[in-house]
Amino acid sequence: MAYLHSVAAISSTAIRLGALIFLRWIPGPPFGPLVFTSLAVYLSSLFSLMKDEQSNEPRREKGRDRPTKSKPASHSIKPADSALRTLLTGVPSASSPLWTWTTALINVGLALLTLDFLIRGFVLYPTTNATFARIGYVSPTTANLVFREPDLAQLPMVVSYQDITSQSLGTWAEEGIVYTLDESTDFTAAVTLKDLKPSTHYRYALSNNRSGTFLTAPRPGSPESSRLSFVTSSCIKPNFPYSLLRHPLRVPGIEQMTEALAKLPTLLRPSFMLFLGDFIYIDVPIRFGLSMSHYRSEYRRIYSSPSWKSGPPEDRAIDLPWIHTLDDHEIQNDWAKGNRTAPYPAAADPFIHYHVKANPPVPKSPFAPSDNVTYFAFIHGPASFFMLDTRTYRTEPSHENSTILGYAQLQSLLTYISTPEPAGTHWKIISSSVPFTKNWHVGTADTWGGFINERNKVFEAMWQAERTLNVRIVLLSGDRHEFAATRFPDPALNLPASSLQPNTPGMGVHEFSVGPLSMFYLPIRTYRQTDFEDVAVKYVPEGNSKFGLVDIAEEVEDLEPDSTAPVPVRSSVLTYSLYVDGVVVWKYRLFLPLDPDQDGRALASFSDHERALRLPPGRVVEDRVEEHWGHVVGGSVGRIPEVAKSFVEMGMGFFHDFADRVQQT
Numbered sequence: 014m015a016y017l018h019s020v021a022a023i024s025s026t027a028i029r030l031g032a033l034i035f036l037r038w039i040p041g042p043p044f045g046p047l048v049f050t051s052l053a054v055y056l057s058s059l060f061s062l063m064k065d066e067q068s069n070e071p072r073r074e075k076g077r078d079r080p081t082k083s084k085p086a087s088h089s090i091k092p093a094d095s096a097l098r099t100l101l102t103g104v105p106s107a108s109s110p111l112w113t114w115t116t117a118l119i120n121v122g123l124a125l126l127t128l129d130f131l132i133r134g135f136v137l138y139p140t141t142n143a144t145f146a147r148i149g150y151v152s153p154t155t156a157n158l159v160f161r162e163p164d165l166a167q168l169p170m171v172v173s174y175q176d177i178t179s180q181s182l183g184t185w186a187e188e189g190i191v192y193t194l195d196e197s198t199d200f201t202a203a204v205t206l207k208d209l210k211p212s213t214h215y216r217y218a219l220s221n222n223r224s225g226t227f228l229t230a231p232r233p234g235s236p237e238s239s240r241l242s243f244v245t246s247s248c249i250k251p252n253f254p255y256s257l258l259r260h261p262l263r264v265p266g267i268e269q270m271t272e273a274l275a276k277l278p279t280l281l282r283p284s285f286m287l288f289l290g291d292f293i294y295i296d297v298p299i300r301f302g303l304s305m306s307h308y309r310s311e312y313r314r315i316y317s318s319p320s321w322k323s324g325p326p327e328d329r330a331i332d333l334p335w336i337h338t339l340d341d342h343e344i345q346n347d348w349a350k351g352n353r354t355a356p357y358p359a360a361a362d363p364f365i366h367y368h369v370k371a372n373p374p375v376p377k378s379p380f381a382p383s384d385n386v387t388y389f390a391f392i393h394g395p396a397s398f399f400m401l402d403t404r405t406y407r408t409e410p411s412h413e414n415s416t417i418l419g420y421a422q423l424q425s426l427l428t429y430i431s432t433p434e435p436a437g438t439h440w441k442i443i444s445s446s447v448p449f450t451k452n453w454h455v456g457t458a459d460t461w462g463g464f465i466n467e468r469n470k471v472f473e474a475m476w477q478a479e480r481t482l483n484v485r486i487v488l489l490s491g492d493r494h495e496f497a498a499t500r501f502p503d504p505a506l507n508l509p510a511s512s513l514q515p516n517t518p519g520m521g522v523h524e525f526s527v528g529p530l531s532m533f534y535l536p537i538r539t540y541r542q543t544d545f546e547d548v549a550v551k552y553v554p555e556g557n558s559k560f561g562l563v564d565i566a567e568e569v570e571d572l573e574p575d576s577t578a579p580v581p582v583r584s585s586v587l588t589y590s591l592y593v594d595g596v597v598v599w600k601y602r603l604f605l606p607l608d609p610d611q612d613g614r615a616l617a618s619f620s621d622h623e624r625a626l627r628l629p630p631g632r633v634v635e636d637r638v639e640e641h642w643g644h645v646v647g648g649s650v651g652r653i654p655e656v657a658k659s660f661v662e663m664g665m666g667f668f669h670d671f672a673d674r675v676q677q678t
Contacts, residue, residue: 025103149371247491248529266531289491290340290446410463
């Protein structure tokens, strides 16, 4: 029975490690079943050992009455077992039944906690009666409102708003009346509040006692239109890291973000949240179904979270306008099968009703029927935005003709990039649910790294726009549960290798990829620069809650602060602040291109110094990120998949070479 000791120890260790990883590190699908399977094995081995111990008792007693010179029988449980050994390994102790049952209860308790995390929110909070109201896209004169009300006794629903900017509250204006709500839209409706005044605070109210506040966008050309602040992030999973005492629908990252934003001065308060996908996790930690009702229930659970209303009434997250893009976990992990293959149609239904109806308008040139478009464009103050959909239209990656955008969206994006912006709009901000950089070496094919040909077309258009349109292009993305800032230098600048080294600020189109807002992170380092095309600026994997605060404002900056003759220039400056677990840890600044040389010379004729002044490099203005031993360990472990892939490719190369030689022979 000695092997049963090993079985008990191994299964007990699997329970504890599996539960620790599942509840506090990665709530992935393998770990839940691992915990329950290991518990079954552990309890079986435990009862077998205890039964064997009981059957050996009479023989031991008989052996004491009639001693012999033969070797003593080996017992399945050694009396010398210590309490500490029993608690650590899970192997029962003959000398102390108390410790045996204690270690067994620890394992059973961990399995129950795993079960609680899996099903408590799903079983106890079906949220069929969920009701909420929120603001989405806001323009200078309109605001999109979406709400849910399953209680038909509340109909008809009257939607009203009032101006709360002045000391004396304005009169209520009735926007409209909603007479019907039904199952076809999951009892949701969208209303556009119209005839609003720019840069004005409003309160909206529904006749079911739902209400909230919002601020309209500034009028183009007004003093307020030179400034914009907004937040961006991705990826939400309630109650993670897991806590038994926490409400199963609470989202810690939303609460941390709310608390951090409430401390900002009024000028830095964000105008909206640009959320870049994975608002729900239909398949994590476990998929309960593929029907439309399952997808809808996940959206309702997120919107039923008490975290939306945490903090002071004036700083609630539900009153921050949110606009959304789609990513894979709102459909299925690493989705690349288009918009007609199941389960996409079922997944798209709630995304449209809960998010698209409150989103910005489609681009002016969508190159497709506008009622079948899930990419968006808008202008807010000094920046214009293009929100990509990198899931709906993509094909399988890593082929010659692979597309991540689809033909219509690609043409719309290229048109947007090459079109001059109106006066006062200096920044083109392009958002993608997955990163543009190929510096991530795990899951690269799921990012733009799996669609290099299309990426090259987009980058060529971006570099050309920065050279000729006097704008700066910034890329924002999510998905990776890590933060990375990457720059993509224009090859036309012919920058020296010294300007393209890893972990340095400098010139180029910049990407800031951030996540999760509230989810797991991987301490294993998988992001690193391997060529001079994608230059790493900063990498921060740690943190269960990460978001970026983007602030654009007109400031006077020295373009060469370290030189003997600094060049002070008034410019629109973009400052990106990275928040990790509610604290700012890193800040980076970008500046507009200077006006073209008056004599009309082409950029290629500029000296290196002139080019640097024409396209000012980015600058780190604050860095509180501390590297520790995990950086070395995580970096080493992160290279294992890449090394393994290299060995496989090498082996396949030898095999094909050998096969060719055999065929020739």
